[in-house]
Every structure is written in structure tokens, then in C-alpha cells.
Amino acid sequence: MKIIEKKADLKIEINKLRNFSKTIGFVPTMGALHEGHISLITSSKNDNDITIASIFVNPTQFNDKKDYQRYPRILNDDVKKLEEAKCDILFIPTEEEMYPEEDNRQFDFGNIDKVMEGKFRPGHFRGVALIVSKLFEIVTPDRAYFGEKDFQQVAIIKHLTKLMCYPVEIVSCPIIRESDGLAMSSRNMLLNKEEREHVPLISKTLFKARNIAQKMNVEETKNWVIQTINADPFLKAEYFEIVNDTSLESINNWSQKGEKVGCIAVHVGNIRLIDNVRFYL
Numbered sequence: 001m002k003i004i005e006k007k008a009d010l011k012i013e014i015n016k017l018r019n020f021s022k023t024i025g026f027v028p029t030m031g032a033l034h035e036g037h038i039s040l041i042t043s044s045k046n047d048n049d050i051t052i053a054s055i056f057v058n059p060t061q062f063n064d065k066k067d068y069q070r071y072p073r074i075l076n077d078d079v080k081k082l083e084e085a086k087c088d089i090l091f092i093p094t095e096e097e098m099y100p101e102e103d104n105r106q107f108d109f110g111n112i113d114k115v116m117e118g119k120f121r122p123g124h125f126r127g128v129a130l131i132v133s134k135l136f137e138i139v140t141p142d143r144a145y146f147g148e149k150d151f152q153q154v155a156i157i158k159h160l161t162k163l164m165c166y167p168v169e170i171v172s173c174p175i176i177r178e179s180d181g182l183a184m185s186s187r188n189m190l191l192n193k194e195e196r197e198h199v200p201l202i203s204k205t206l207f208k209a210r211n212i213a214q215k216m217n218v219e220e221t222k223n224w225v226i227q228t229i230n231a232d233p234f235l236k237a238e239y240f241e242i243v244n245d246t247s248l249e250s251i252n253n254w255s256q257k258g259e260k261v262g263c264i265a266v267h268v269g270n271i272r273l274i275d276n277v278r279f280y281l
């Protein structure tokens with residue numbers, strides 16, 4: 001695997017690949033890689049000639065400075081995992097390389113950045129859009145791969161891609177879970193032993209909610225999820241919303257058209273986790 005730090009060097013490499021008509025799959029990450037990330041590399045390798053991953057802990061998408069400071073950074077482990085997964089190129093730019101000057105761009109995402117993560121993490125999706133647009137312009141991938149755990153992020157990136165006319169296919173890949181159901185996330189490694197024992201309740205509650213929904217209306221189902229999570233002294237639900245999977249507008253009746261996704265954010269001590277499930281009603 002080639003490890004590249006400079007945009008200019010990566011561009012030279014990409015031009016060479018393009019001269020040989022190679023297709024490029026791209027997996028942008030912030031590192032602290034787990035099986036979820038590796039599943040994205042595997043999908044990219046199946047679909048493309050060359051797979052490029054990036055690791056960059058993007059400061060502009062952290063609305064909480066402490067969250068940015070404690071975000072896990074374990075580059076040596078990440079490199080090993082990517083080499084085992086047979087990733088072809090790893091791009092690890094510095095902050096100076098990605099933000100040589102202040103980037104003041106604003107994006108209009110309509111409703112989809114006003115709700116859920118957008119509401120509780122102001123500025124977060126603007127930061128995601130800033131970095132993803134820069135990375136897409138450098139890497140010029142044919143396909144880019146994102147995990148569905150970050151359901152709203154995938155919607156934002158699809159919107160951004162249309163807005164900016166990037167000729168890239170956005171591929172969203174299923175959530176990978178631990179054996180006890182916990183959605184894999186880089187932040188899981190920040191949980192202490194006790195917290196780790198309590199967090200499987202998040203996915204267990206979401207899965208149970210799908211059955212509960214057969215008997216309860218939307219409001220009752222939402223209240224049941226929040227109450228079940230908050231009954232655990234280690235967990236505090238920030239929100240649980242059931243939304244249309246395209247418009248991200250709240251559902252208030254099961255008979256509403258479109259696919260429905262239940263999205264949750266939960267505080268566990270200092271750590272904030274998100275998860276989601278689809279409702280088939």
C-alpha cells in the first residue's frame with residue numbers, strides 16, 4: 001500500500017491511474033478503523049480497479065472541541081488493517097494540507113441538515129461537506145463508500161454530490177454490528193468497561209421497537225424508545241426520530257408513504273453514540 005501525505009503527490013498518482021483507464025473507489029475515514037470501515041474497503045475492491053482510503057480527523061466537523069481532542073488516533077494499527085484489507089493507496093494529509101486557508105463556503109441542504117444530528121451538532125454537516133468536497137476534488141473517485149450508521153451523513157453527501165455535480169456514485173453500505181448488536185463505531189473504543197456493558201441496550205431497544213410499532217402509533221413508539229433507554233442510569237437519549245429516508249422529515253403516521261428510519265443519539269458518560277434501524281410498516 002502506498003502512503004501519501006501531499007495532495008500534489010496523490011494527484012500525480014491518480015493521473016497515472018487514469019492514463020491506464022483504472023476505476024477508483026474511495027473510502028474517506030477519520031481513522032480508528034474497525035470492521036465497518038474494512039467492509040467499505042472490501043466493497044470498493046469488489047467494484048473498482050483501485051481503492052484509495054483517507055485518514056483525516058477533520059477539525060471543522062467537531063462542534064465540541066473535547067470530542068475532537070479525544071477522538072482516537074491510532075495510525076499504526078490503521079495502516080496494518082488497511083494493508084491486510086489490500087487497500088492500494090492511503091492518503092493521510094495534515095490540517096495545513098487540507099485547510100491552507102480558511103474555507104468559508106456554505107451549502108444549502110434544505111431541511112436535511114436542520115434535524116437530528118444537524119440540530120444537536122450545529123455546523124457539523126457543513127464541516128463534513130467542506131472536507132468531503134475537498135477530498136472528492138483531489139481523489140476524483142468513480143465511487144465513494146460510506147457506512148449507513150451515519151445515515152444522515154449519507155443523505156447530506158448524496159445532496160452535496162448533486163449540488164456540486166461531482167461525477168461520483170455514492171455507495172452506502174450496511175451497518176456492521178458487534179455480536180451483542182452494538183453498531184461499530186470508532187468512538188466505541190473510548191467507552192470504559194462498565195459503559196460498554198450498558199450500550200448494547202441501544203440497538204436492542206431499536207430492534208424491539210420494530211415489533212412494538214405493530215401495536216403502537218408513532219408517538220407512542222418514540223416515547224417507548226426514549227423511556228427504555230433513559231431507564232438505564234448509564235444512558236441518556238438525546239433524540240429518537242422516525243423519519244422518511246429521503247426527505248428526513250418526521251413521520252407522524254405509519255401509513256405515510258416512503259421508507260421509514262428510526263434514528264437515535266445517546267450519551268454514555270462523555271461519549272455520544274448514534275444508531276438507526278429501518279421500520280417496515
Ligand code: PAF
Nearest residue numbers: 028029030058128131150
Ligand atoms: O464518517 C466519517 O468518518 C467522516 O465524517 C468523513 C466522511 C470521513 C468526513 O470527515
